Every structure is written in C-alpha cells, then in structure tokens.
Amino acid sequence: MANHIAAIHVLKSKLQLSDSDYRVLIKGITKKESTKDMSDSERQRVRGHMQALAERMGVVKAGQRRPAARSFAAAKSEASPKERKVWALWNQLGRDGVLRNTSATALNAWVERTVHVSALRFANSAQLDTLIEALKVWQQRGAADA
Template identity: 35%
Template sequence: MTSSIAAIHVARKQLDLDEDVYRAKLVAITGKSSTKDMTESERLRVLDAFRKAGFQPAPGRKVADRRKLDGKYAKKVQALWIAAYNLGVADDRDDKAMLAFVKRQTRLDDTRFLHHADDARAAIDGLKSWLKRAAGVGFGNTNGQDWLAADGAKIAWAQWRLLNPGADLIVRKGFDAAVYEMIGSRRVHLGEVNGAEWQTVMNALGERIRARKAELGRGVFKFEATLTEAGWKFTP
C-alpha cells in the first residue's frame, strides 16, 4: 500500500465516512471509486479535499501552525530543507530542525539573522553539499539538459534516480510520463514545467521515498551515494 492510499484510509476513519459516502466522495473528486485505480495526482487531490473537510494529518506532518520565517534568505533555506525531507535525508521537515542546522553552520539562532551573504552562503551551500553527498542532487551542472536548470527539477530527478536505480538522462525509466501524471497535465517538454509544478512532483516523490524507507525499516535504510553505471540506488 502506498503512503498516499494509507493516508486516505486514515482520513476516512477520522472523518467517519461509511462505505457508500466514502465511495461517492472518491467518484465526485476523481471519477473513480477506488484509490487503487487512481493516479498519484488523483490520490493527492482526494487528500486535499479530505483536509478541507476537516482531516488533520498526524502531528509530525502538520505544518499549518508553523510560524512565518523572517529574513531575505529564509525562503531559500526553507525550500532546501524541505527538499532534504523529500529526498529522505532529513527525518523531520519542521522548521526547528532546519534552524538547528542553520545554527550549526552559521552560529546564528534564526534565519532572520542571515543579513550577510557570507552567512547565508554558509547555510545554503551547507545544505546543497549535504543533498549532493547524501542523495546525488546535481546542483550547478545540467549536463546539457536545459530542463534541469531549475533546482526543483534537479531535486525531482535525484528523487527519481533514488527510486529507480539505473535511471539516467538517456534511459529515464518513465520519469517524463510520471512528472506529467503527477502534475495532471501533459507538456511538450520538461522545460515547460514550472516551479509550483516541480514542487508538486517533489512532494509526491517524497511520499514514495518515505514509504520506501518505512518498508526497509527505520535506521537500516540508507542511500548509497556512489555513482555507478546503474545510477544511485538504495542500499538496505
């Protein structure tokens, strides 16, 4: 069972939906009565609808009460931290964990104190180095692929390679089709996918990575950060 299907089942119990009402809602949202027949983007639409109806995810995943971060570099640092969470290298996406990382890198207690470029660079470059080392994110180098110019594309591609050992820029193992399915729209070229859509892709792939980690066992799972002909791969 995928993590999105499991979350829908939790939402159903929390909202106290009987079988007929539950199936009717699924059909109203996606046109399908079973989560197993849905695409990942459709399941995410169901979860979004259930949240609007009152479903509250587990406290560890709840982000609505998170305070707004201050500082000119806060959004960039936060985006990279969420990327670390979606790549499976950070176990906690909470801002407190992110700020602890920032303090280790800069000795500053909050992103609002990142006034100087040197301090911001220490935090941002530290995060990028971690993501490159731990999950193979290729920051800076597009390898001649224009669609990889955006950081969101780089992170999503690294996620895909972690989930699909052996995928490369020639044999992508269904990456393009998966991206179009997750954003619910076909594009002529991956370069047409915008930043918000890459975020949708990263979040969806992050769910799959965390589900894979859970399957392999917490504390046992790790990424093998060694590039081989087979690509980045999971090592239990």
C-alpha cells in the first residue's frame, strides 16, 4: 500500500501537477479524492495511469517501471464494471466468430488504436464508454454480415 502511495506522489512531482490537478486526475480514475480512501487495486490503477502519462511526457523512461506480474484472471477480477463489460463484449465477438484473437494483448492493441491509451486498465470512464459503444457497433456489424 505505502509503495503505491509513495510512487503516486513521486509521479505527481515529476509530472509537476498542482494539488488541484492531481485531485481531478485521481477523482476521474477512481471517484475518490485521496489515495488513502482507495483500495489497493485503485491505487495500482492510478499509479499505472500516472506512469503512462510520465512516460508519454518523457519525464520517466519507459523501461523504468516494473509492474507486478498479474494473471489474466487477476486482471479481470480487479477490473471495474465498465472494464468487465468491455471484456464481455470482446469475448462475445470472439464467440460470434467476428474476432480470431481474443487475447489480452489483442484487446490492448485495439484499445490503444481506439482511445490512445496503452492498455484497458488505463482507460478512464469516458474512454471506456467509447470502447463499449464501439464494440456494440462492431457486434451489430458482425451480426449483419452473418
């Protein structure tokens, strides 16, 4: 717990975020205004999001982060309801024969092309809504082609 909080505050400093900007950022990700009020998985999401921002801005080298290895099942169990909806729609497209590859890697590549974040877990609420709607349209298109 303390490691995530410390890392978040280091990233806040490296990103040169004001306290109000920082609060808006974390509230947008977790709906909470303090890291102390967050669960460990929420802190991990905030840390990952801020790390990705720092890498894109060039204030942290891309190879510096060492995320804990998570299994596919663990990643899905820690996901928000919207993330689980994306997973459900993604897997349904695979079952319908619209997608050949329903792996996490394939999903994250599609997420990056669609909403420009490196992985589903870094997507904010609005981006998740965009992904869900895009998958629904894809599903309708696939049903029309069948």
